[in-house]
Amino acid sequence: MASPASPARFSRNEYDVAVIGGGLLGSSIAWGLGRIGQRTTVLDEGDIAKRASRANFALVWVQSKGMGMPEYTGWTVRASENWSRLAAELAAQTSVDVHHQRPGGFHLALSESELEARAVSLKRLHNQPGATDYAIEVLDHDQVKKRLPHIGPDVVGGTYCPLDGHVNSLKFFRALHTGLAAFGVDYRPEHPVSAIRHENGEFRITTPKGEIRAAKIVLAAGNANMTLAPMVGLHAPMGPTRGQVLVTERTVPFLDFPLTTLRQTDEGTVMIGDSKEDELDDRGHRLPIDAVMADRARRMFPLLERLSIIRMWSGIRVMPEDGFPIYDQSETCPGAFVSCCHSGVTLAPNHAFDIAPMVAAGALDLDRLGAFSARRFTTQAPASSGYY
Amino acid sequence: MFRRIGDPAAATVTIEIEGTLVKARPGDSVTAALLASGLDFCRHTPVSGTPRGPYCMMGVCFDCLVTIDGVGNRQGCLVPVAEGMKITLQKGKREIGQ
Amino acid sequence: MNAQVPAGGPARSTYDVIVIGAGPAGMAAATTAARAGLSTLVLDENTVPGGQVYRAATTSPLAGGTVLGADFAKGAALAGGLATSGAEVIQGATVWSLDRDLVVGVSRGGASRLLKAGRVILATGALERPFPIPGWTLPGVMSVGAAQTVLKASGLVPSGTIALAGQGPLLWLLAAQILRAGGTIRAILDTTPKANYLAALPYAAGFLASPYAFKGLALIREVRAKVRVIRGVNRLEACGTGALSSVRFEARGVTQTLALDGLFLHQGVVPHVNLAMAAGVEHRWDEVQHCFHPVLGAGGTTSVEGLLIAGDGAGIAGAEAAVERGRLAALVAVKALQPEASGLPVLAEVEAALARATRGRAFLDRLFEPQREYRIPTGDETIVCRCEEVTAGQIRQSIAVGATGPNQLKAYRRCGMGPCQGRLCGLTVTELMAEERGKTPEEIGYYRLRAPVKPVSLAEIASIPPDDAAVGAVVRG
Numbered sequence: 001m002a003s004p005a006s007p008a009r010f011s012r013n014e015y016d017v018a019v020i021g022g023g024l025l026g027s028s029i030a031w032g033l034g035r036i037g038q039r040t041t042v043l044d045e046g047d048i049a050k051r052a053s054r055a056n057f058a059l060v061w062v063q064s065k066g067m068g069m070p071e072y073t074g075w076t077v078r079a080s081e082n083w084s085r086l087a088a089e090l091a092a093q094t095s096v097d098v099h100h101q102r103p104g105g106f107h108l109a110l111s112e113s114e115l116e117a118r119a120v121s122l123k124r125l126h127n128q129p130g131a132t133d134y135a136i137e138v139l140d141h142d143q144v145k146k147r148l149p150h151i152g153p154d155v156v157g158g159t160y161c162p163l164d165g166h167v168n169s170l171k172f173f174r175a176l177h178t179g180l181a182a183f184g185v186d187y188r189p190e191h192p193v194s195a196i197r198h199e200n201g202e203f204r205i206t207t208p209k210g211e212i213r214a215a216k217i218v219l220a221a222g223n224a225n226m227t228l229a230p231m232v233g234l235h236a237p238m239g240p241t242r243g244q245v246l247v248t249e250r251t252v253p254f255l256d257f258p259l260t261t262l263r264q265t266d267e268g269t270v271m272i273g274d275s276k277e278d279e280l281d282d283r284g285h286r287l288p289i290d291a292v293m294a295d296r297a298r299r300m301f302p303l304l305e306r307l308s309i310i311r312m313w314s315g316i317r318v319m320p321e322d323g324f325p326i327y328d329q330s331e332t333c334p335g336a337f338v339s340c341c342h343s344g345v346t347l348a349p350n351h352a353f354d355i356a357p358m359v360a361a362g363a364l365d366l367d368r369l370g371a372f373s374a375r376r377f378t379t380q381a382p383a384s385s386g387y388y
Numbered sequence: 389m390f391r392r393i394g395d396p397a398a399a400t401v402t403i404e405i406e407g408t409l410v411k412a413r414p415g416d417s418v419t420a421a422l423l424a425s426g427l428d429f430c431r432h433t434p435v436s437g438t439p440r441g442p443y444c445m446m447g448v449c450f451d452c453l454v455t456i457d458g459v460g461n462r463q464g465c466l467v468p469v470a471e472g473m474k475i476t477l478q479k480g481k482r483e484i485g486q
Numbered sequence: 487m488n489a490q491v492p493a494g495g496p497a498r499s500t501y502d503v504i505v506i507g508a509g510p511a512g513m514a515a516a517t518t519a520a521r522a523g524l525s526t527l528v529l530d531e532n533t534v535p536g537g538q539v540y541r542a543a544t545t546s547p548l549a550g551g552t553v554l555g556a557d558f559a560k561g562a563a564l565a566g567g568l569a570t571s572g573a574e575v576i577q578g579a580t581v582w583s584l585d586r587d588l589v590v591g592v593s594r595g596g597a598s599r600l601l602k603a604g605r606v607i608l609a610t611g612a613l614e615r616p617f618p619i620p621g622w623t624l625p626g627v628m629s630v631g632a633a634q635t636v637l638k639a640s641g642l643v644p645s646g647t648i649a650l651a652g653q654g655p656l657l658w659l660l661a662a663q664i665l666r667a668g669g670t671i672r673a674i675l676d677t678t679p680k681a682n683y684l685a686a687l688p689y690a691a692g693f694l695a696s697p698y699a700f701k702g703l704a705l706i707r708e709v710r711a712k713v714r715v716i717r718g719v720n721r722l723e724a725c726g727t728g729a730l731s732s733v734r735f736e737a738r739g740v741t742q743t744l745a746l747d748g749l750f751l752h753q754g755v756v757p758h759v760n761l762a763m764a765a766g767v768e769h770r771w772d773e774v775q776h777c778f779h780p781v782l783g784a785g786g787t788t789s790v791e792g793l794l795i796a797g798d799g800a801g802i803a804g805a806e807a808a809v810e811r812g813r814l815a816a817l818v819a820v821k822a823l824q825p826e827a828s829g830l831p832v833l834a835e836v837e838a839a840l841a842r843a844t845r846g847r848a849f850l851d852r853l854f855e856p857q858r859e860y861r862i863p864t865g866d867e868t869i870v871c872r873c874e875e876v877t878a879g880q881i882r883q884s885i886a887v888g889a890t891g892p893n894q895l896k897a898y899r900r901c902g903m904g905p906c907q908g909r910l911c912g913l914t915v916t917e918l919m920a921e922e923r924g925k926t927p928e929e930i931g932y933y934r935l936r937a938p939v940k941p942v943s944l945a946e947i948a949s950i951p952p953d954d955a956a957v958g959a960v961v962r963g
Contacts, residue, residue: 283934
C-alpha cells in the first residue's frame with residue numbers, strides 16, 4: 001500500500017482527483033484513490049441532503065441481480081468475494097469493525113405465487129448467456145425452517161444464495177471517512193458543486209466555498225449525477241425511487257441470516273424493508289406502506305410482533321434509469337468519470353479496488369466495464385431491472 | 389433513596405418485584421413502586437450492560453425500562469401498578485417474543 | 487403500549503379539535519373548545535390529567551396539604567373544568583405520529599388508531615434541559631422534576647443523604663417541598679454564575695411586578711433557612727461505580743466532595759419539540775433560552791396549517807401563561823370551525839392575562855441562563871447520548887472526520903438513534919457541534935425527527951389499514 005501523497009506538492013485547492021459525492025460510493029472510490037497515493041478531495045453536501053448512505057438496508061447482495069445484463073451478475077459476485085478483504089483493510093486501518101458477514105441470504109415468499117414468480121425469475125437470470133453461475137436454492141417451508149427456525153406458518157418457502165451477506169453500513173460509512181482522513185484525502189463537506197469546467201486539461205469546480213481544481217474528476221453524487229454529467233460530456237440517466245424502512249429496538253440475536261427485506265444488525269436491532277414508490281420527498285412517509293411491511297415481517301417471524309418500532313424513515317434510492325450501474329468516461333473531457341449505482345454497499349470493494357486504480361490510471365478498462373457505459377441508453381433499452 | 393409519606397394503609401396493591409411481594413399505592417407508577425421498595429436501578433443497558441436507574445419519571449428518558457408481566461422494555465414510569473403485576477429488571481437487550 | 491390501562495379508545499375517528507397533552511395548556515384549550523360546541527378529544531400519556539406541573543392534581547396523596555403549595559390546587563380546578571366541558575378525555579394514550587394532514591397516530595392498551603382532526607392543538611409542554619455532567623447516568627442521579635413527580639403522584643420523599651444541583655425555580659420549589667414533607671437536604675449546589683445576576687438586573691423591575699417575585703423570594707428564604715447553599719458551583723461531577731456514591735465540584739476555587747445517596751439535577755426546562763418537529767413545524771433557535779422553539783403566529787398558529795401549539799411547547803413561559811395560551815389556541819380553532827359560538831372567553835381579557843403571566847420571564851431567563859459548561863461537556867468522557875452511550879469525545883472525533891450536523895452524526899455514531907429520540911441529547915449535540923465548528927446552533931440545526939416519536943409495537947404498525955398502492959409498493963417476486 002503506497003503512502004499518502006505529500007500535500008506540499010500542490011496548492012491547497014489542487015488535486016489529482018476530485019470525487020464529487022461523499023456517500024458510500026464516492027467515499028469508497030476516494031478511499032481506493034487515497035490507498036494508492038492519489039492526492040484526492042471529496043466534495044460533499046452538508047447535514048441535510050438526500051443521502052442514500054444514511055437510509056440504506058446494508059445488504060451485500062448477489063441473488064437475483066443481473067436480469068437483462070449478465071455482466072452485472074459477474075460484477076456483483078466479484079464484489080461479494082472481495083468484501084471480506086475490504087472489511088479487513090478498514091479494520092486494520094481504522095479499528096472500526098464494519099461487521100461484514102456472509103452467511104448466505106434468504107428471500108422468503110408468503111404465497112405459492114410469490115415463490116413461483118421468484119423461482120421463474122431466478123431461472124431466467126441464470127439461463128442468460130454469459131451469466132456467472134453461482135449456487136442458489138429454491139426451498140420449501142420445511143427446508144427454510146431448518147435454517148430459520150422462527151419462521152411462521154405463512155412462509156411457503158424461499159430462495160437461498162450462499163454468496164449473500166450484510167454489513168453495518170453506518171459503521172462502514174464511519175470507517176471509510178476515518179480511513180479517508182488517515183490516507184490524507186481532503187473530505188470537504190458543505191461543498192455542493194454548481195458547475196464544472198474543463199480548461200487546459202484540468203477541471204475547475206465551482207462550490208460556494210471557492211473553486212477546486214483537479215486533473216481528474218469522478219462524479220459520484222447519486223441521482224444528482226444526472227445534472228452534473230452533461231457538464232463534462234457524460235450521460236447519466238437516473239430513475240430514483242423512494243423506499244421506506246422500519247427498525248426495531250435492540251433484541252437478543254435470533255436471526256443468523258439476512259433476508260431481502262429483513263435483517264438483524266450486529267447491534268441487535270431488526271431492520272424491515274422496503275418499499276418502492278415514485279415519490280421523491282424523503283421527508284414524507286406513508287403509514288399504510290409501513291403497515292404492509294410490518295405485517296409481512298410478522299408473518300415471516302411472528303416473534304417480532306411485540307417488538308417496538310423505534311424509527312421509520314424514507315430515503316431516495318440512487319437508481320440508474322434501467323437499474324444497472326453506470327461507469328463511464330468522457331470522450332470530450334478526458335479525465336472525467338461518472339459512477340452511479342444502486343448498490344453502494346454491495347459493490348464497495350469493486351469501487352475501492354477496481355474503479356479507483358482505473359481512475360488513477362486515467363482510463364476505465366472497457367474489457368471489464370464496457371457493458372456499464374451509458375451508451376447503452378442511446379442504443380437500446382434493456383427490458384428489465386438490476387434491482388432485486 | 390425514597391421513603392413514603394402519608395397513610396401507610398393506603399398501600400393496598402400487591403405487586404411482585406424480582407420475585408419479592410411489595411405493597412404499592414393505587415396511582416403509583418411501576419417505577420415509583422420500584423423506588424419505594426428500595427430499588428434505585430431497574431435495568432442494564434443493551435449497549436454496554438451498565439446499570440441505570442430512572443432519570444426523568446415523565447416518559448422521555450427511557451431509563452426506567454423494565455419487564456412487566458413478561459413484556460420487555462416497558463416504560464415503568466408510565467404504567468400504573470395493578471394487583472398481581474410481576475415486574476423484573478430489564479437485563480440488556482429485550483428478549484424476542486416477550 | 488400500556489397494556490394495563492383498561493380498554494376504551496376514542497369514540498369517533500374524526501374530531502373538530504384534538505388536543506395532545508392534558509397539562510395546563512391542554513386542559514384549558516380543550517375546555518374552551520368543547521364549551522364552544524366543538525367535538526374535542528384530549529389525548530394524554532399520563533393516567534390522570536395535570537401534565538407535569540399539576541401531576542396527579544386530582545389523585546395526589548398530598549393534595550390539599552401544605553407540602554406541595556397553594557398553586558398546586560389550580561391544577562384540580564382546571565381538571566374539574568375539563569371534566570365538565572364535554573370534551574372526551576383519553577388517558578394512558580401515547581401519540582406517536584402526527585402529519586401535515588392532521589392525522590394523529592395514537593397507541594393505547596397495545597392498540598393503535600389513526601384519527602383525523604380539523605385542528606390539532608399541541609400541548610406537549612416542556613422537558614428538563616439535558617444536564618450532561620460526568621456520571622449523570624449513574625443510578626442515584628435523577629432529575630429534580632423526577633423527584634417532584636414521585637412526590638406529587640406517590641408521596642415519595644427523597645431519603646438518605648441527598649443534594650440538589652443546578653439552578654432554576656423548580657429546584658427551589660422541590661427543595662421547599664422536600665423540607666415541608668420532613669425530608670432533609672445535605673446541600674444545594676447552586677450553579678448560577680455570578681454574571682447572571684448582572685445580566686438579569688436590567689429586567690428586575692418587570693420581575694418585581696410579577697406574580698413570581700414574592701413567591702419565589704419567599705421560597706428561597708424558606709430553603710436557605712434550613713439548607714446549606716453552596717453558590718458558584720463549577721465542575722460538577724457525579725461519582726461512583728455502578729451507582730452514585732458522591733458528588734465532586736469546585737466552589738470558590740476549592741474542590742469539594744460530598745458523600746451522597748441521591749443527587750437531583752436541574753437547569754431549567756425547554757420545549758418538548760419532538761411531535762411538532764416530526765409534523766414539520768418550523769422551529770428556530772432561541773439565543774436566550776438556548777433551545778429550539780416553534781415559529782408561531784397569533785394564537786399559536788404554526789407553519790403547518792391547522793396545527794396550533796400552546797403552553798411551554800411554544801416556548802417556556804410557565805403554567806399560568808400556558809393556561810392563557812391554551813385558551814388563545816382554542817379561540818383560533820373556534821373562530822375557524824364554529825364562528826357563531828357564544829359564551830367564549832374574551833380575547834382581549836385572555837391576552838391581558840397572558841401579558842400578566844409572562845411578566846418577569848425575561849428576568850428569570852437571564853438569571854437562570856445555564857452556563858456553558860453544563861450545556862456543552864468540557865471533558866471527552868461525559869456521555870451525551872444516554873441511549874446509545876455516545877460520549878462528547880466521540881462526537882468531537884466525528885466532527886474531525888467530517889460530521890457537519892446532528893444528522894450526519896447519527897450516521898457516524900448512532901447518537902440520538904435510541905428510544906428517547908434525542909430528547910436527552912439533542913440540544914447538547916447542537917450546541918457542542920456549533921462550538922466545535924464555529925457556527926451558530928441555528929446553522930447546525932437539529933435531528934430530523936420522524937414518526938414514531940415514541941416507540942410503538944410492530945403489531946400496531948401492522949394493524950394500520952393498508953391500501954392497494956401500499957401493497958403494490960412493497961410486494962414483489
